Amino acid sequence: MKSFKCKCGNLLFFDNSICLQCGSSVGYEPERREMCVIDAKGKLAYCANGATYGACNWLVKPVPQKAGAPPPPPLLCKSCQLTQTIPDLTDPNNVVLWARTEAAKRRLLVTFDLLGISLPPKSVDPGRGIAFDLISRKTSPELMMGHLNGNITVHVDEADDTEREITRNHLNEPVRTMLGHFRHESGHYIWERWQNPLPPDDPQRLAFREIFGDETQSEYSAAIAKNYQEGPAPDWQSHFITAYASSHPWEDWAETWGFYLQIVDGLETVDAMGLQQGRKTPYVKPFPPEAGTLPSMLPQKRRHDAAFLDWLNRWITFSTVLNELSKSLGHAPLHPFVLSIPVARKLRLIHWLVEEFRNAG
Numbered sequence: 376m377k378s379f380k381c382k383c384g385n386l387l388f389f390d391n392s393i394c395l396q397c398g399s400s401v402g403y404e405p406e407r408r409e410m411c412v413i414d415a416k417g418k419l420a421y422c423a424n425g426a427t428y429g430a431c432n433w434l435v436k437p438v439p440q441k442a443g444a445p446p447p448p449p450l451l452c453k454s455c456q457l458t459q460t461i462p463d464l465t466d467p468n469n470v471v472l473w474a475r476t477e478a479a480k481r482r483l484l485v486t487f488d489l490l491g492i493s494l495p496p497k498s499v500d501p502g503r504g505i506a507f508d509l510i511s512r513k514t515s516p517e518l519m520m521g522h523l524n525g526n527i528t529v530h531v532d533e534a535d536d537t538e539r540e541i542t543r544n545h546l547n548e549p550v551r552t553m554l555g556h557f558r559h560e561s562g563h564y565i566w567e568r569w570q571n572p573l574p575p576d577d578p579q580r581l582a583f584r585e586i587f588g589d590e591t592q593s594e595y596s597a598a599i600a601k602n603y604q605e606g607p608a609p610d611w612q613s614h615f616i617t618a619y620a621s622s623h624p625w626e627d628w629a630e631t632w633g634f635y636l637q638i639v640d641g642l643e644t645v646d647a648m649g650l651q652q653g654r655k656t657p658y659v660k661p662f663p664p665e666a667g668t669l670p671s672m673l674p675q676k677r678r679h680d681a682a683f684l685d686w687l688n689r690w691i692t693f694s695t696v697l698n699e700l701s702k703s704l705g706h707a708p709l710h711p712f713v714l715s716i717p718v719a720r721k722l723r724l725i726h727w728l729v730e731e732f733r734n735a736g
């Protein structure tokens with residue numbers, strides 16, 4: 376994530392709605408991709424969900440009020456427009472959980488923006504668009520978290536730290552976050568958008584199968600059920616980013632995609648903060664060249680393979696620093712993942728696909 380500056384010169388962060396130095400009301404303006412000050416000129420205003428519930432810090436351009444006419448209705452920002460279902464806000468607890476959920480979603484949207492992948496609302500583009508159903512498991516226990524035809528369902532209940540931690544422990548996951556849920560489900564969405572239109576012999580589809588496995592070989596719901604009942608294969612670490620990724624090629628893709636977005640956001644933050652790897656930084660063993668190679672059916676670009684590995688090695692270095700810092704503060708490692716060569720090649724394929732589809736839909 377980038378960091379930003381207030382007009383007073385103070386450092387601002389993406390989630391801020393007030394500048395602690397000058398007291399200005401601030402918010403994120405998605406068209407300009409900047410944090411902006413809301414001033415008396417009235418050119419910018421908080422999104423309706425921010426103004427009413429404090430649930431959003433993105434800005435909109437308000438419609439000017441005509442003389443004698445009633446005030447125009449408050450507008451929803453680009454992020455809130457993508458949410459088609461929200462929980463019952465007469466329950467004050469839901470307002471808090473929903474606001475945290477929307478905050479995670481906004482961070483996802485900014486990473487897509489950074490990668491040049493548009494996210495049209497499903498109401499405008501039913502075939503390629505996206506919509507979010509942010510629901511309470513307590514009132515809608517029949518609705519599972521997941522993705523279906525562009526609709527992403529997320530349980531706002533998981534924004535409760537205690538509840539999420541209990542689930543994380545129960546499922547034996549290394550980390551569980553709201554942002555992680557959005558990144559994972561966005562992986563299912565983008566897989567359908569990119570892979571579904573391709574003919575069966577398209578090199579991109581064959582490349583997916585070579586690297587992630589043939590998604591038609593195991594019946595999806597049976598594979599997921601088996602994973603929850605029997606647990607993953609004992610040697611999953613040598614091929615998968617998480618144990619859950621080993622349940623099915625679609626889940627492997629979604630888990631790895633989520634991990635890819637995490638690196639993109641993480642390294643942007645590293646750059647925004649001006650951090651560099653010093654000569655004395657103990658370098659974790661870099662990946663060998665084969666970890667950066669693409670499947671043979673795709674055009675080979677050795678220079679890009681090397682650039683990808685530099686990028687990945689950089690992340691490994693900073694995430695190692697992050698883990699050690701976390702332990703220095705008395706916490707568990709923040710980022711407890713070990714990347715094998717097969718996982719690096721999965722990330723390489725995702726990186727290549729992102730470049731192919733960047734600004735092309």
Ligand SMILES: [Zn+2]
Pocket residue numbers: 381382383384385394395396397398399
């Ligand atoms: Zn300021």
Ligand SMILES: [Zn+2]
Pocket residue numbers: 422423424425431432433451452453454455456
């Ligand atoms: Zn909003």
Ligand SMILES: [Zn+2]
Pocket residue numbers: 559560563625626629
């Ligand atoms: Zn999934």
